[in-house]
Amino acid sequence: MDGFLYFSTALIECMDLDKLVLDFQKKDVSAFEKLYAMYAENICGVINTIVRDEGLAQEICQDVFVKIWNRSDSYTNSKGRFFTWILNIARNAAIDQVRSKSYKQEKKNLSADYFVGILNKADETDHDIDKESLKKLVKNLKAKCIELIEMLYFNGLTQKEAAEELNIPIGTVKTRNRSCISQLRDNMKL
């Protein structure tokens, strides 16, 4: 019974999301507002882990949502999840910024640590970051998991790129990631 209920809720959610996206594609601003409420924090978070600058991340984040609005026609659900689509746009925008000349001049001495590094930095200045939740989520996660999650979800590296970076077989990327995400999902239940 529980299982059935769970599936039907998921189904309703899924249908709601599909309808929301369709309305958004018809330039329905209220649908877009709901999508923004659902994903804005996540998108800004991803951008923040790439650019490591809260103000800049917020700025890019807003530009990304304007871009999403203008490019709504180019999304179809057969290409992937809606979140995955906007995640890609956000990563590309943030990476473009990082590669830009002005950014490089400003951030010469940026350390190449993982997104968990935000945690350490957060102690000083970043008040908005949900440190406690992050700590809870990555608890017991091995460094190689954090590394891999950073590469695949935050930086958008391909399987091949991640395999080369970590010096592991390409098939291992898939299975290791599966087990890392499983751990993350377990931590969510804590």
Next chain:
Amino acid sequence: MDVKEYIASGILELYVAGILSEKENLEVHTLAMEHPEIQSEIEQIEASILALTKTTSPGLSSDFDALKEKLKTNEVNEVISLPKPTLNWKSYTGWAAAAVFAIGLFWMYDQNQDLELQVVETQKENQQLEQQIVESNTSIEKAQDLLSTIRDKNISVTTLAGQAVSPTSYAKAYWNKEKKQVFIDAQGLPEPPDGFVYQVWSLKLNPLTPTSLGLLDDFATDENKVFALNNSYASEAFGITLEPAGGSLSPNLEQLYTLGAVSDS
């Protein structure tokens, strides 16, 4: 198809990461439509990524209204930017017209320069032609003078025939006894060598007495080769010899070019 195995492969995690190929994405999407377990698994994976990414958020700089304003200004910008092509077209046309005008100006300037040059050249040519006309007129006057001189009723004409030194040479003497002038037409004489000059002699025959009448100076440059000399003697014959420059006191008969006796008539 074994759904559990498919889920366990880890492909759905990569699907959410957005790093599968277009073909794989379509495959996952199709299977998710067919199998609710797959759809559910995808949503749970996505939920965990959403939870993780949310924790790294720096917070939102502003609420949705601010974004909405940006969307509006973006739309306004788009509306404003619509007439851009026309504007561009206008400005391009303007620049093109300016370029054509500039090229035209340059062309006209160039043409003007050419014409001015032509005018100057034509003026020079005109001057040369005028000069030629003046010279021709002078030359005609001279010729007429000469003709009238020769036609004078008091003129006696003597033909001087070529001698041993130069048998083909000849000359003519037009003698106006009243005016005591003799005109030597030396057209039939060769040009004298450098350092030598023709000298004209009046001859009395009994006894043979030569008297110098003068030199045919500037022989080579003289145009009509007619030389006017004074002759107050009662000449019976005229002779022309080649003498060293400056002439001689008595003729060098070995270099006698022409000789002719004056007829009585």
